[in-house]
Amino acid sequence: MLSLLILMIGLLIPQTPAQTPAQASAPAAKAEAPKEDPAVTALALKIYGQIRGGKVDEALMTDAMNKELGPAVLAQYKPIFDQLGDPVKLTLESAEKTADGTRWVYLAVFAAAQLHVDIFVTTSGKVGGYRLAP
Secondary structure (H helix, E strand, C coil): CHHHHHHHHHHHCCCCHHHCHHHHCCCCCCCCCCCCCHHHHHHHHHHHHHHHHCCCCHHHECHHHHHHCCHHHHHHHHHHHHHHCCCCEEEEEEEEECCCEEEEEEEEECCCCEEEEEEEEECCCCEEEEEEEC
């Protein structure tokens, strides 16, 4: 099942050069703990719940994300999200501001797995990216 989830990653958010793992893995000198924004944490959980439910509120997403998260895609991956269930714990690991918005990365702990939730919120407050990754 996890391999199917990894396939979903590419469907939900094609990585841009600024999001490549090689760039994200550069060592940081004394990185400060990221400051959690409760509204973004709630948004990450809300989007996850809506994906699980099979319908995402289009007003929350950019046009590109609305196309990526169409009903057919959501229906295809619903069994995986149902198997995962709701996260037991969600912990912010990093936040990175760019000119276009902020990328937030959380560690989501589920009953049977741990996955990273990567959500990009544009400067206009829309979700421009959402993915799950090991």
